[in-house]
Amino acid sequence: MASAPKANAVVGQSGGPTGVINASLAGVITEVCKHPEIENLYGSMHAVQGIIKEDFVDLKDLSISVLEGMAHCPSAALGSSRDKPDEEYCAKIFEVFKKRNIRYFFYIGGNDSANTAHIVNVMAAEVGYEMRAFHIPKTIDNDLLVTDHCPGYGTAAKFVACAAMGDDLDNRALPGVKIDVVMGRNAGFLAAATVLGRQRDDDGPHLIYFPERNVPVEKFLSDVEAVYRNLGRCVIAVSEGICDGDGVPWAKKLAEQGETDAHGNIQLSGTGALADFLAGQVKNELGVKRVRADTFGYLQRSFVGFQSDVDVSEARNCGREAVRLSMNEQSGSVALKRVGEGKDYAIELICTELRNVAEKTKCMPDEYINAEGNGVTDAFVEYARPLAGGLPKTYFLGNYPRV
């Protein structure tokens, strides 16, 4: 393996923002400053778009206060994009790379972004351009392969857990049926995280539905009816990606126009259609009077001032690690490996090949979903609890003795 080239580096943030993608960026910046092999660090505005437009910010020039502030601020400080580079696009990228002597490419994003890094890396080899390409994982959906979990998931998990805790208290105060639609695309990890704040036996969410298990309307309604009859109320978390009995996503069925992005993903978020459909079903079919439905929406990935400390720290370390790896490796994707459970929770950073992460997605393992397909197991809680960090205690006096 050749020694690390003396050259410039570019870093970009791609795909949907998260609560800690800027922490990963901060990790890249601080680590780059330690390696004289890397002269300039260009921050590419709006991911690969910024590369072909040469829309670059000098990241070594940021003040410490901006760097540290940014590390605790959600969303993508460099902007993002959902562009998927094809051969022509990549040719343009290399033109700029050659012109600017860029030989380090750090790309923070999901599986689509890993694929972009992979494509650029393969094409560089083909054209004999010496460079190093590293993917730094992020996604609130937690759906990347190899890694134990994704930076961004813990913060989103904390958000939906606190949202569900509040919702359950609200539903205790004014009983009825409450439906919350949670992000996650085709993976149920984020919907599952709504359980993390449960403290009493009858705390909600009482039912959770995942894309990993088909949910026919009849099954949904009979589940809701049983809980409502038993408790006089019901809080339900529904993953945006749930599918009908025939395996077709409900959101797809409901969407009049199936808007898709460049990666062929249909729009699941930013609409209340699924929540309203389910609420209508409960109202009309079960005759429940008070039915409310919320779609947690973009707050799950961009709410300000509410991060998981563990998540921030891990995200930052992933950014650092990508730079360290680039000193000795050709390419790769940083991944988290769990080496301690429960109170001894700990992770190690490892490196996997880009193609192991590119374009593939992970679903919730069977052992995290209960037999009924409408809730989680203890194994899930054990898995997810350390990622969201400590959650506040909640109070309701309804279980106190009467006088």
Add this chain to the structure above:
Amino acid sequence: MASAPKANAVVGQSGGPTGVINASLAGVITEVCKHPEIENLYGSMHAVQGIIKEDFVDLKDLSISVLEGMAHCPSAALGSSRDKPDEEYCAKIFEVFKKRNIRYFFYIGGNDSANTAHIVNVMAAEVGYEMRAFHIPKTIDNDLLVTDHCPGYGTAAKFVACAAMGDDLDNRALPGVKIDVVMGRNAGFLAAATVLGRQRDDDGPHLIYFPERNVPVEKFLSDVEAVYRNLGRCVIAVSEGICDGDGVPWAKKLAEQGETDAHGNIQLSGTGALADFLAGQVKNELGVKRVRADTFGYLQRSFVGFQSDVDVSEARNCGREAVRLSMNEQSGSVALKRVGEGKDYAIELICTELRNVAEKTKCMPDEYINAEGNGVTDAFVEYARPLAGGLPKTYFLGNYPRV
């Protein structure tokens, strides 16, 4: 005026929960313990419902840790109700009051709750039952008369400000049109609070719509088009109660079935219909490709772990004050009077007659709304900023120099 009777007290929480209604309850509890005139303090489960069912918790028996934890936990620890007592209902209340020697009634809630306290107070006088009735204000809508602002508003304002800050960052990262529907019923205070986190000239929300100004679709679309043409993106906050050009609420027009509660309020929250309607308009009429719409929903009043410190402290003091007042007055509603502005922000607690608050609502004053009817004035920011408390700084590198 007769001296304070030696008797028992009841406290209830009514209407929609807020982030600090439990702080007011904590204030009532601690203050009651200082006054030997009040022997037992009954917490009535689910507001007036708990009184007629004698569904009471002994609040003097709570541990300090529960009291302090509860004070920082959102929603109504005693449960709530939207029952509006009529004469028959009140007769039942008095039966229980007599049976239990209850002569102090503390009711935490909005204008409907002030009205309930008023009705009970008037009927007590009519039947010659010596008692004292006090209303403790709460509402995230901030729509009560007399008081400078309502406990509960500051915490909800902080939430929507942080939500809008994150949303604006997200919209910078992936530009398009983003519409956020905010609670507030017929008052625009909460929608207005989405501006409180603005830090850069081009920070969103770029447009805000209030129930106080009719919003014809054409006006809405031409505003959005102008911002989008100028910035290439647009973040919009819309109050759930906005009305069409003819003064009819859009939500009402959109609701197929106009579900109303006992107070005749139509359901504005817990549905994504308004947001989806507006998004459809922007998509179809303006041809903008990326349009997203979120309804912030119940998170605004019940999200866990995210209070405004000022709000918590004021809510608690209002609870305390109601008990203090009951030692010397017959009835009243606690109100906040602002006695210092800006950095010298300070309030004093005053007492107003129940009928001044009962059933009436306050709208945004004209001087808080800009001439175009699509944004706020500096006067509003000066008014609301101290209530939400300090907000985090946000970071986006798009305005940095290029290299």
